[in-house]
Amino acid sequence: MSGQVKKGYVRPLDNKHGRVDMSHGGGGRAMVQLITELFARHLGNEYLAQGNDGACLPPGNGRLVVSTDSHVVSPLFFPGGDIGCLSVHGTVNDVAVMGATPLYLTAGFILEEGFPLADLARIVESMARAANEAGVKLVAGDTKVVEQGKGDGVFITTTGVGFLPEGLHLSGDLARPGDAVLVSGSIGDHGVAIMSRRENLSFDAPILSDTAALNGLTANLLASGAHIKVMRDPTRGGLAATLNEIAHQSGVGIHLEEAAIPVKPEVNAACELLGLDPLNIANEGKLIAICAAGDADKLLTAMRAHPLGREAAIIGKVVEDPNAFVQMKTRFGGRRMVDWLSGEQLPRIC
Amino acid sequence: MKYVDEFRDGAIAKRISAAIANQVRPDRRYNFMEFCGGHTHAISRYGVPDLLPANVRMIHGPGCPVCVLPIGRIDLAIRLALEQGAILCTYADTLRIPASGGLSLMKAKARRGDIRMVYAVTDALKIARDNPDKEVVFFAIGFETTTPPTAVAIRQARAEGLKNFSVLCCHVLTPSAIMNILESPEVRELGTVPLDGFIGPAHVSTVIGSRPYEFFAEEYRKPVVIAGFEPLDVMQAILMLVRQVNEGRATVENEFTRAVTPEGNVKAQNLVSEVFELRRSFEWRGLGEVPYSALKIRAGFAEFDAEQRFHLEYQPVPDNKACECGAILRGVKNPTDCKIFGNVCTPENPMGSCMVSSEGACAAHYTYGRYKDVEATE
Numbered sequence A: 001m002s003g004q005v006k007k008g009y010v011r012p013l014d015n016k017h018g019r020v021d022m023s024h025g026g027g028g029r030a031m032v033q034l035i036t037e038l039f040a041r042h043l044g045n046e047y048l049a050q051g052n053d054g055a056c057l058p059p060g061n062g063r064l065v066v067s068t069d070s071h072v073v074s075p076l077f078f079p080g081g082d083i084g085c086l087s088v089h090g091t092v093n094d095v096a097v098m099g100a101t102p103l104y105l106t107a108g109f110i111l112e113e114g115f116p117l118a119d120l121a122r123i124v125e126s127m128a129r130a131a132n133e134a135g136v137k138l139v140a141g142d143t144k145v146v147e148q149g150k151g152d153g154v155f156i157t158t159t160g161v162g163f164l165p166e167g168l169h170l171s172g173d174l175a176r177p178g179d180a181v182l183v184s185g186s187i188g189d190h191g192v193a194i195m196s197r198r199e200n201l202s203f204d205a206p207i208l209s210d211t212a213a214l215n216g217l218t219a220n221l222l223a224s225g226a227h228i229k230v231m232r233d234p235t236r237g238g239l240a241a242t243l244n245e246i247a248h249q250s251g252v253g254i255h256l257e258e259a260a261i262p263v264k265p266e267v268n269a270a271c272e273l274l275g276l277d278p279l280n281i282a283n284e285g286k287l288i289a290i291c292a293a294g295d296a297d298k299l300l301t302a303m304r305a306h307p308l309g310r311e312a313a314i315i316g317k318v319v320e321d322p323n324a325f326v327q328m329k330t331r332f333g334g335r336r337m338v339d340w341l342s343g344e345q346l347p348r349i350c
Numbered sequence B: 001m002k003y004v005d006e007f008r009d010g011a012i013a014k015r016i017s018a019a020i021a022n023q024v025r026p027d028r029r030y031n032f033m034e035f036c037g038g039h040t041h042a043i044s045r046y047g048v049p050d051l052l053p054a055n056v057r058m059i060h061g062p063g064c065p066v067c068v069l070p071i072g073r074i075d076l077a078i079r080l081a082l083e084q085g086a087i088l089c090t091y092a093d094t095l096r097i098p099a100s101g102g103l104s105l106m107k108a109k110a111r112r113g114d115i116r117m118v119y120a121v122t123d124a125l126k127i128a129r130d131n132p133d134k135e136v137v138f139f140a141i142g143f144e145t146t147t148p149p150t151a152v153a154i155r156q157a158r159a160e161g162l163k164n165f166s167v168l169c170c171h172v173l174t175p176s177a178i179m180n181i182l183e184s185p186e187v188r189e190l191g192t193v194p195l196d197g198f199i200g201p202a203h204v205s206t207v208i209g210s211r212p213y214e215f216f217a218e219e220y221r222k223p224v225v226i227a228g229f230e231p232l233d234v235m236q237a238i239l240m241l242v243r244q245v246n247e248g249r250a251t252v253e254n255e256f257t258r259a260v261t262p263e264g265n266v267k268a269q270n271l272v273s274e275v276f277e278l279r280r281s282f283e284w285r286g287l288g289e290v291p292y293s294a295l296k297i298r299a300g301f302a303e304f305d306a307e308q309r310f311h312l313e314y315q316p317v318p319d320n321k322a323c324e325c326g327a328i329l330r331g332v333k334n335p336t337d338c339k340i341f342g343n344v345c346t347p348e349n350p351m352g353s354c355m356v357s358s359e360g361a362c363a364a365h366y367t368y369g370r371y372k373d374v375e376a377t378e
């Protein structure tokens, strides 16, 4: 994205009634204008302003951590957020739960011809706000336009870069029997917020997506002194998928207590209506942490001390199990497995 | 919202569990069939078998609408999308049912069939309104609960003068399926499926009432307890069945009085009979051809009947040879009796219909109960 264009050479972008057209991706002046007047205006910083084909970044402290994520959520605006902030949070969180400090983002936009510029501006503003709050900078970007009917408004791919201090090693294969499993708050909020909007369900209290940047929380947890072995953010596939991944990577079983898992009553009610299980539903502002049993209370206290971890809970423990099953004692008193969700009940959730 | 939690209270569950343990006679076994997939799901999801004594066994019945759909019916739906170019509207859980030629609705969708997932028949009506130049077909499956909304939609389509909407009707009837099981040789003569009673369906019974079950209770001497889909409902129903068996009674009892009456919903029944009539015979997966076990659209509404509109010929197709769904749906076998359970056949790659719906016996056991086949240690 380059900002080196003479001002006033063409009418300014019509941010109120204008729409994306094919020329906005054509590499000509219209594209430059879109970039300067919309993207650079909100997202600009010293690296983006370099105006070259790539951003040149200063060396950092520790090992480089990179993560990338594409966002195709529908609807683009949902209770509690939009595709803009979601595309920042999603990638920042993937870097943060590695134990790294996220610093930079790149963003690729695929815009559909005809998409209102006013909506695009809202999305870009929301990205800018989210990046600002998370303390990350958008250092490179790209925009393409596809014909009407070939996209669905906006798709955004973001890549995040951060640095992981020497000596710190978190990984999904480090869970050991006896370890405690913690979650930073209520599960299922994001997926249910999207589904209830799509299905036009209304509740007394609207269900808001939990989309949020977790790097503040992860920094506090790492500073707490508790020995954290694994951190993950349970996005698509929910808590169930993430815990199954960890169980498989580590070759252990996990036993959960249903009664300990925080779920908002309205999320439960919506799941009931939609025939979904909160354990399978995407979160965008929650994390799972696994630590030695002796450190569990310390870690829980650190979680609860952060605004994004107020409802944190210890929800289970790691056990020996060559089958790597995740099992749960139900609130009802029975037992059952917690499996990956098979299928595609919730497409385009993030 | 509190409503939901009240029916999942672990403390009450323990009390009912203790009462059941107290009342079962140690010298006999109790085999109860839960007819409905909804019950199968609740039993597995909440771990109900852990709260039952060893001599009380639950047998899964055929009441899972997705599981009982035969391959030939899915083939019809696929043909509508791929050959007739219709927009086929379907519930999500039919998408992965294996059909002929290695296809499924999902695979047909990937081959550019216009197959759309809907939550209700009203969504299909909307799609028809929005696409006046396309044929829109609703793939109507389900027991008596889902029939009234389909009837309403057909009437609505007529009232609106919608010319591009039709229904591939695969609605089936609960009492005929129960009867078929009671008449099956395994239950009647061989005694390979000992059946001491039924848990009757919840939602279906809110429509048809509790009266249709009285025949089974009297004629076949099998107690029936109609129960809600909450795990506590199921526990309470099991307790009521144990009592009936112990007292030598066989009557229809209603645990689900908060929603079920003897007559059911007469208005809904009238609506259904205005639009639908009995089919002479319908193929069920597992049960085969069952006489008078399904509905078809009445001649007066023929324009909305996809089978007539597109001149569809039903072609029965045998199930995968290894698949035991048939025997499982009749209560003769367990999922683990199937050689390909969990190895070749998984929810990601289902070989039979019982592995597709979350209400199917194989899927329920795979998703919730598999750990019992190999116990873990701490």
Ligand code: SF4
Pocket (backbone or CB within 6 Å): B322, B323, B324, B325, B328, B335, B338, B339, B340, B341, B342, B345, B346, B350, B351, B352, B353, B354, B355, B362
């Ligand atoms: S495991 Fe699969 S193949 Fe075997 S009976 Fe069940 S559905 Fe059929």
